[in-house]
Amino acid sequence: MMKYCEAFRGMASMLVLATSLPTVARANPVEAPHLAASLVTVESSVVPGQPVTAAVHFELEPEWHLYWKNPGDSGEAPGFEWTLPEGFTAGEVAWPAPRPIPVGPLMNYGYEGELLLPVVIEVPENLPENMAEGSDVDVSVVASWLVCREDCIPGEAELTLTLPVRAEPTPPRKAHAALFEQVEREQPTPARGRAVDDGDSLILDVAVDASGLGGEPRATFFPYDALVLDHAANQRVEFRPEGVSLEVRKDPTRDKPLNTVAGLVVLEDGDERRVFELDAPVTRGAGADDAALDGAIANASSGSMASPPEEPRSVPLALILLLAFAGGVLLNLMPCVFPVLSLKVLGVLEHADDPNATRRDGRMYTAGVLVSFWIVAGLLLALRAGGERLGWGFQLQSPAFIAALAILMTLVALNLLGAFEVALGLSRLGSVGATMPGEEPSARRAMWSSFMTGALAVVVATPCTAPFMGSAVGFALTRSTGVALLVFTALGLGMAVPYLALGYFPALVRRLPRPGAWMIVLRQVLAFPMFATAIWLLAVFAELTSSAAAFRLLGGLLVVSLGAWVYGHYQRSAHRSFVAVAMAVVLVTGGAVFGTRGVEASQDRDAANATVTDELWEPWSAARVAELRAQGRPVLVNFTAAWCISCKANEIVVFRADEVRKALEENNVAALKADWTRRDDAITKELQAHGRAGVPLYLYYPADRDGEPNTLPSVLTPGVVLDELRGG
């Protein structure tokens, strides 16, 4: 370092620098601080009309590095200025794939150890007269570089190599032959791929061949240009049968949209490296709108100083919130929420004579809905941050969660039928409290109950992605935390608003019948929607696991029910034995454990084709879509899941209809089914790419048009599909 500083001070004047170039060493090889550089060639002679592969060979001291053409966060790539005989031309440097070199919180791309930076020199067919056979030609290059460890030292050398001119090729040189071969082997293979701008990150799906590499090869994307990636950010890699998918963080300081992305995808397993080149246009995913939106807001607030975003494709936040609200209202009509509504109607009836109580219940129900929405939103955001590619309804992809919900629903139904009363025990507590003045304890209990009913409504509502909710939740999940919470709040308000209305417009309540014996009948009747829900959950559970596991869960439910009945019997009996309570506890927990035991055993079952039982559909993959489109066929993609009731309805009403089948056949439409019953990262990502966080989603790629597919409505009719196929 000192040596360098002195040298630099000595030539601080530009005049001195311009007239004498004392730092430029003229030799081959050149020893410079921390490296040795030399000019080498593959060929041992120059033959007219035949290219010469030359390279600058660097040998670095340990820990010191040189830079790739995109040096990363700092540094500079080596530069070359060639001096060649007349008619000779030097091509571009064939940069070998770099390695990531972390420097504190920053990241550089470069080389350590020994490397070749090759260039192909074209030799003309007709050499000038002074270069006849037997004469010598000089090939010369001024190489300049920055060599760094912690500190950086610039260097420069003029390297010259003399080659004889020959009429016929002479045997190639042996020096550096292995290194040349390696460079040749690691030249990039162009790879098909696509890039989706997901707001903060880019998702790169690249068709690479990883076969023969070990189980866990490393994969890294190196962009050719600066201001594309946050170089130091961790790259999330996932291998697929058709290639590799990388999620890379965009350079957060970039202030313009990214339209194309080019760079190297390097697979590495031990010493073996495979290098692919990706050069793809960037399509906008769900989150990209957010970036554009943020940009638009920022520009609006900062006046004309900053350049406007080139592609303002923002969805107004107000519209999204309105859609979320409407989606929330619709959620009330969803079959999986309906049973909880039954509970809520009961709750309203309890207080029909007390407007304050109904109002308070409405507010508490709203609070319960909102808090649970926030918690679920927080969880989703946390999981998103934690790297889990999840979507709305993900709970219903977990067999354990479904089993627990089925048990819960069965217990609720038994409770409604009067098999046991949990409230009994608590109301005895209440009667203890009743000796105290006022009725506050029971009021508080009622409020808590309303709150929890609201919360329960949310938990069971999650699988029912109502038509509007798909895009709203998709939007929310790709946004900043604040916006996401706003969207979830709108959803929750929408869901709770009918009950708030019931509380504040007592006229509605007065239309409800007076309480009486019929309420017990109603309560018992409402047990059946609960059982129906449990059956539906069991069907989903069977889909996710196996029929054996489902039967096991049924057995568990029987034991749990027996436990509930024993508990109810104990409540009604005159002498209260703790043996009965203990028995009930043992039966309920034992039944629950037994019933969910089958989950683990059946979890590895391959679900890839589990629900593709219809000959119309073939399994979806991004690669298959690309392939079919390349063949010129129109493609219909059906994103579905066993637990998605809207999907099932569409399948029965639309895709099983003869007219639709016929039209699909006549138009030679390839129908692909993406089954999201179980977690599937490829499908989750594809949903996100289209701004959705849940199913259903229907995409139609017409044969005669490239680019983005048409999105069909979530509620399909045969007419909608037929119009779409006709090009309407």
Place this chain on the structure above:
Amino acid sequence: MIQISTRNSMIVLALAALSSTASLAKAAPVVGQAAPGFTAKDSNGETHTLEQFKGKYVVLEWLNHGCPYVKKHYNSKNMQQLQKQWTDKGVVWLSVVSSAKGRQGYQTPDETNATKREKGSQASAILLDPEGDLGRLYAARTTPQMFVIDPRGVLIYAGAIDDKASTNVRDVPGATNYVSAALDAALAGKKVEVTTTRPYGCSVKY
């Protein structure tokens, strides 16, 4: 109904416990948005905040006199001339040293002042940031890396000092200086053409 409540509260609690693991995304300054506010001490022990310079243009220059790229601009007097040219027009020029103690480029306040005199720096102040807080706040990667902030506190330029990423003093005269271009345009009420570039230079020694 209460039975539902207790069951459900367990689910809710589990969800709440999981949601607490949420992390905050790393922010980075983006041109067109408000520049991150900061408070930092200079080599004379004086405290400066970005807020106090509201109404003035502010230039931030990441500095490490051991870096050849920085030397290019100081040995050619390019940086000093820029500093003089713009501070004469009322621009606040803050050099920032983010080298950690024990790493290259770190200087005590006294050493910083000695170097400032020796180099003839015309910066309004040299901020000392050995903890790297200011550097990380601005996601500063290199020395010299430049930021230009307008009188409203909006970042109008971020990136390299000019378009010649080299350590060669000969490249200074022909280079397009992005900082001057941004300030010229902004002072004339025009749009800044080049707003973000790849900062070149040595890595900041955090």
